[in-house]
Every structure is written in structure tokens, then in C-alpha cells.
Amino acid sequence: MRWATRSTWIRIAVLFGIYLLVPAAWFSLSRVSDSMEIVKSLVFLILLAILPVLAMAFGAWDGVKEGLSLLWLLAPFVCFLAPMYLFLNDSALIYGVGYSLLGFGAHGLGALAFRKRARGQ
Template sequence: MQRWKRHGTWARLGALFACYLLLPALMTAAIGLGNASDLGMVAFILMLFIAFPLATIVLAAWDAVTEGFTVLWTVMPIVFFVVPTVIFFNESALIYGAIYSLLAVTANKIGSLFHSKSHSTNSPRES
């Protein structure tokens, strides 16, 4: 099966996109749109520095362990982060999308080291 047709990778990428959209939406709903308090600013900063990187690393590593390395994790985190940047943040937050992509590629590469490769039983192994 081709790597692009595996549903597990697309499901984990969809979960990352949902995380990027739902966390700021829930935070905005909890804090309120009209009330720009210091607590709200701290919550958004913690989201940018802790929640999003953690979700990106966990999902990218999980995908690598189960499916192997893929280049999708190079591009998709920054593409997915554009929408929340436009809705909830400003353009200066786009640099974090690039950082999340770097974290995702690193986690995906490290996780692929633990991916168990299937061996063909049709031909004997050479010693």
C-alpha cells in the first residue's frame, strides 16, 4: 500500500488540525471575546509554547512509530496553523507554525527509528 493512502496518518493530521482550532476556540469561549485580561493573554501564550508543541510532537511521533517516516509532517503543521493564526492570533504568530513543523519532522524522524518493519517470508534471509 502506498504511504499516501494510509488512513492513520491522515487521521492524526486531522487530529492536529482539530487541536489547532479547538484549543483556541475553547479558550476564547472560556475567557470571553470582550474581556482581554492578563489571564487570557497568559493562557494563549501557554497554548503557543506548551499545548501546541506537545500535541504536535506526540502526534508526529505516534504516526512515525505506527506508520514510519513521512514528509507530510514537514509541511502540514505550518499549513494547518495558518487558519488559527488568522482567526485567533495575528501574523506574527506564523513563526510558531514553522517551529511546529520543525518539531514535527524531528519527532517523526526519531519515532520512525522505533517503527517495526515487516519482513517478507517469501525469500530466505541472507546471513
């Protein structure tokens, strides 16, 4: 088990950037859109599909490349805090917890692949 490598921090920084960009794009669209139905549909798509998939993808990627790190238990949650307060509200906090659980679960599966690959060499 490791704390973090430089590439882990880079992956977390990229995740944070994407976590900011996706809600920012939605927020911009919501300002110019006349249809509230589309705006509401997009926010649920972002919260329930896009952001969790990103957390799992980046967590698994880091697990496969670097092995297990407890940092991924908190990284998706911390990355979600800024966009949550900027574009959403406190009621979305539970989603950040879910993203961390999903991200860490995917990271753990990726770390298993890393472990098998390291033993095979």
C-alpha cells in the same frame, strides 16, 4: 519513505481539529474573563506548550505506526494556519514553523522506532 497512508491523514485531521479547538476555547474564555493577565498567560501557554506538544505527539505517533513521511514537514504548519488567522494574527506565523520543525523531528524519532521494530520482526 512513504507519502502518506489513510491513518496518517486521519492523524493530521485530528491534529487540525485540536488546533482549532484549543485556541477557540481560549478565545471564548477571553471574551468572558475580566483578567487580561490570565488571558495573556493562557495564550502563551497555548503557543509555547500545548500546540508544540501536540505536534510532537501526533508526529511521533505517526512515525512509530507508519514510518517516515515528508508530509509531517508541513502538516503542523498547515494545520496551524486556520487557527492563527481566526484567533491570533500574522505575528504568530513563526510558531507554525517551529511546530513543523518539532513535529517533523518527533516524527523522525518515531520513524526510527518503526524501522527498528520492522527489522526486529
